[in-house]
Amino acid sequence: MKINRRKARPVEIGNVRIGGKYPVAVQSMTKTKTADIEKTLTQIKRLEGFGCEIIRVAVRDSEDACAIKKIKRGAGLPIVADIHFNWRLAVIAIESGADKIRLNPGNIYKLEELKYIVSAARLAGIPIRVGVNSGSLSRNFSSAKMPIHKKLVVSAMDYIRKIEKMGFRDIVVSLKASSVLDTIEAYRGIAGHCDYPLHLGVTATGLPFSGVIKSSIALGSLLREGIGDTIRISLTRPPEEEIKAGRLILQSLGLRHFGPEVISCPTCGRCEVDLIGMVAQLEKKLSSLGDLGGKKKPLKLAVMGCVVNGPGEAAEADLGVAFGRGQGLLFKKGRALRKVPVSRTIQELLKEARGLYV
Amino acid sequence: MKINRRKARPVEIGNVRIGGKYPVAVQSMTKTKTADIEKTLTQIKRLEGFGCEIIRVAVRDSEDACAIKKIKRGAGLPIVADIHFNWRLAVIAIESGADKIRLNPGNIYKLEELKYIVSAARLAGIPIRVGVNSGSLSRNFSSAKMPIHKKLVVSAMDYIRKIEKMGFRDIVVSLKASSVLDTIEAYRGIAGHCDYPLHLGVTATGLPFSGVIKSSIALGSLLREGIGDTIRISLTRPPEEEIKAGRLILQSLGLRHFGPEVISCPTCGRCEVDLIGMVAQLEKKLSSLGDLGGKKKPLKLAVMGCVVNGPGEAAEADLGVAFGRGQGLLFKKGRALRKVPVSRTIQELLKEARGLYV
Numbered sequence: 007m008k009i010n011r012r013k014a015r016p017v018e019i020g021n022v023r024i025g026g027k028y029p030v031a032v033q034s035m036t037k038t039k040t041a042d043i044e045k046t047l048t049q050i051k052r053l054e055g056f057g058c059e060i061i062r063v064a065v066r067d068s069e070d071a072c073a074i075k076k077i078k079r080g081a082g083l084p085i086v087a088d089i090h091f092n093w094r095l096a097v098i099a100i101e102s103g104a105d106k107i108r109l110n111p112g113n114i115y116k117l118e119e120l121k122y123i124v125s126a127a128r129l130a131g132i133p134i135r136v137g138v139n140s141g142s143l144s145r146n147f148s149s150a151k152m153p154i155h156k157k158l159v160v161s162a163m164d165y166i167r168k169i170e171k172m173g174f175r176d177i178v179v180s181l182k183a184s185s186v187l188d189t190i191e192a193y194r195g196i197a198g199h200c201d202y203p204l205h206l207g208v209t210a211t212g213l214p215f216s217g218v219i220k221s222s223i224a225l226g227s228l229l230r231e232g233i234g235d236t237i238r239i240s241l242t243r244p245p246e247e248e249i250k251a252g253r254l255i256l257q258s259l260g261l262r263h264f265g266p267e268v269i270s271c272p273t274c275g276r277c278e279v280d281l282i283g284m285v286a287q288l289e290k291k292l293s294s295l296g297d298l299g300g301k302k303k304p305l306k307l308a309v310m311g312c313v314v315n316g317p318g319e320a321a322e323a324d325l326g327v328a329f330g331r332g333q334g335l336l337f338k339k340g341r342a343l344r345k346v347p348v349s350r351t352i353q354e355l356l357k358e359a360r361g362l363y364v
Numbered sequence: 365m366k367i368n369r370r371k372a373r374p375v376e377i378g379n380v381r382i383g384g385k386y387p388v389a390v391q392s393m394t395k396t397k398t399a400d401i402e403k404t405l406t407q408i409k410r411l412e413g414f415g416c417e418i419i420r421v422a423v424r425d426s427e428d429a430c431a432i433k434k435i436k437r438g439a440g441l442p443i444v445a446d447i448h449f450n451w452r453l454a455v456i457a458i459e460s461g462a463d464k465i466r467l468n469p470g471n472i473y474k475l476e477e478l479k480y481i482v483s484a485a486r487l488a489g490i491p492i493r494v495g496v497n498s499g500s501l502s503r504n505f506s507s508a509k510m511p512i513h514k515k516l517v518v519s520a521m522d523y524i525r526k527i528e529k530m531g532f533r534d535i536v537v538s539l540k541a542s543s544v545l546d547t548i549e550a551y552r553g554i555a556g557h558c559d560y561p562l563h564l565g566v567t568a569t570g571l572p573f574s575g576v577i578k579s580s581i582a583l584g585s586l587l588r589e590g591i592g593d594t595i596r597i598s599l600t601r602p603p604e605e606e607i608k609a610g611r612l613i614l615q616s617l618g619l620r621h622f623g624p625e626v627i628s629c630p631t632c633g634r635c636e637v638d639l640i641g642m643v644a645q646l647e648k649k650l651s652s653l654g655d656l657g658g659k660k661k662p663l664k665l666a667v668m669g670c671v672v673n674g675p676g677e678a679a680e681a682d683l684g685v686a687f688g689r690g691q692g693l694l695f696k697k698g699r700a701l702r703k704v705p706v707s708r709t710i711q712e713l714l715k716e717a718r719g720l721y722v
Contacts (some may be wrong), residue, residue: 007546008543009545017704035630036632037630037632037633037635038633046633063632063633064632064633064634070633088632090672110672139672140677141668141674141682143672143676148676155365158456184627184666184677184680185365186584186616187365187588187617187618191365208626209673209677210483210666210673210677211628212625212626212643213643213644213647215608215609216612216626218573218576218577219576219580219609219613219616222576222580222581223580223584223585223588223613223616223617224542224584226577226584226585227588230544230545230548231584240630242642242643243630243639253572254573255573255577255581258574259544259581260543267574269568269569270569270570270571270600272393272395272568272575272600272601274393274394274420274422274598275398275404275422275423276422276424282602285570285571287598289571310568312498314468315498315499315568317499317502318497318498318500319498319499322499
């Protein structure tokens with residue numbers, strides 16, 4: 007099974023390209039005051055370490071907008087300026103070196119203001135994200151008699167047409183709703199209306215557990231249909247969790263590979279070993295093995311508690327173990343390797359995993 | 365947006381009905397030795413408290429199969445016996461009062477054995493789940509030259525036809541793969557081939573975070589297409605987390621409502637309050653309010669950090685708060701209620717929430 011991606015017109019955000027055949031990029035947004043350059047840079051570097059590829063910062067005032075200049079110097083990844091209400095901030099952010107700006111059609115819509123921003127973006131050679139949110143639709147659309155997902159599409163397309171009339175096509179689009187079903191329908195709608203790359207996200211997803219679930223359903227459904235060129239998982243949590251979730255969504259769909267994938271059974275009355283503990287231990291060991299995680303090679307490890315699905319899943323993985331009768335049976339590339347004592351299983355699995363990477 | 369559910373032939377599992385217009389049931393499986401009746405019952409009661417509606421137990425030997433009799437007396441929800449390899453265990457489990465049995469076509473396939481099990485199930489008036497797993501396909505199908513999702517469908521349909529020829533139609537079907545894409549394609553395939561209720565699940569999902577993500581993508585995609593009558597989230601974690609995740613998936617899609625839904629923004633440089641802390645506090649307070657959670661009335665609460673999407677999302681929710689300028693603005697059913705100090709926000713939200721439930 008492979009996903010057929012929608013062919014979007016490629017766009018450059020700093021040194022990252024999205025759309026076309028470029029991989030789906032994982033992005034996040036800082037939760038610090040942007041003008042607090044030290045704190046913002048610390049968070050950006052931390053996110054970079056977790057695999058963030060594009061970072062957005064909130065621009066509330068000219069101090070935030072000007073801070074982008076210094077942030078750019080210290081950061082290793084493209085900076086996107088998030089602009090609302092005030093067109094002047096967009097222009098200052100562009101002058102400060104932002105690699106992309108995000109505009110909200112719900113709060114910056116006057117044609118003369120938009121023209122000015124578009125000229126600045128064109129001169130700087132940076133793209134604009136048309137970012138519509140269900141919570142901030144302009145009055146023209148919010149009161150219209152149509153379902154919310156249509157309002158999002160109509161509102162975005164109206165704004166896009168205006169920008170296109172200015173001869174500008176360096177556009178990325180997002181349509182975020184807080185409902186999973188509306189989000190999916192909105193993106194499906196816009197995907198058929200234009201060829202711009204799509205930035206996927208659910209807005210206001212809520213508590214951590216439900217945030218991950220909502221984003222996985224909405225973004226997973228869309229990505230599986232080939233829709234989406236960059237993703238942001240919004241969580242009311244530290245931003246590194248957004249990156250972790252985003253990467254796992256892409257990896258689950260086979261769209262990207264960020265390191266070994268571990269599959270394990272849920273355990274049941276058949277399991278005679280502490281599988282939950284072992285898998286937790288394996289997860290820890292794998293994440294500390296920079297040499298493994300860094301190579302970004304697809305590698306599937308299976309840890310299975312019994313003989314029902316164990317041998318089958320273990321044999322289908324690159325490496326696997328199935329427990330039974332007080333020992334583990336190791337598998338490598340589909341063939342049974344050897345029996346190992348339960349206590350040495352994780353160690354042996356890691357040894358074999360390293361071997362596959364050499 | 366509403367989901368159009370596939371019309372499945374209804375099936376009774378103890379006092380729970382699935383298929384047709386019956387709500388999608390949330391189920392789990394015990395991780396204890398079934399013959400350890402005390403431990404198993406303790407886990408079942410705990411799961412019941414978390415909202416589990418059907419519980420499956422592993423049957424490894426006749427001791428496990430006989431234990432079902434006593435477990436049934438203490439448990440308040442239907443018991444499903446999970447049978448592999450040994451047809452005798454199926455018959456003992458049925459005699460012990462199991463409300464449904466699960467058979468794996470990969471390891472119980474001899475026609476005479478199957479006939480005997482089907483007669484026992486017919487006499488007891490209980491359904492059979494035909495549960496195919498990618499890790500335990502019978503050799504006939506595992507070596508066939510076709511994609512894994514087709515093997516799952518063909519293998520299930522072959523077994524179903526055998527059972528149908530015995531005049532038995534009290535069937536539930538599952539087709540679990542450890543890959544998200546294969547799982548989705550397999551269920552889409554079977555949904556077009558028969559009208560039996562479908563038990564959805566991804567097998568061997570792996571580490572906790574990725575397990576929730578894989579299940580959300582696969583089950584979310586299918587449920588949104590109307591496919592699925594009962595779900596089990598397999599996690600290598602304590603089983604109550606499986607229930608929590610399952611309920612959140614159904615609630616995110618509007619298929620069921622288990623209590624108030626909280627939506628909150630991810631926070632960014634615009635946010636001037638400790639929103640992450642407040643939302644965590646709200647989550648805790650809501651879960652301890654039995655009177656709120658128990659009524660299962662859809663109620664949407666929004667907690668938003670700033671004035672960009674805040675007022676819009678808060679006004680769309682049943683109750684909401686948007687922060688700005690050092691205070692919170694409360695909304696109720698779309699209308700601004702009053703301003704509240706930041707420190708009293710959660711308290712005031714809970715007060716209003718209780719009011720809506722009276």
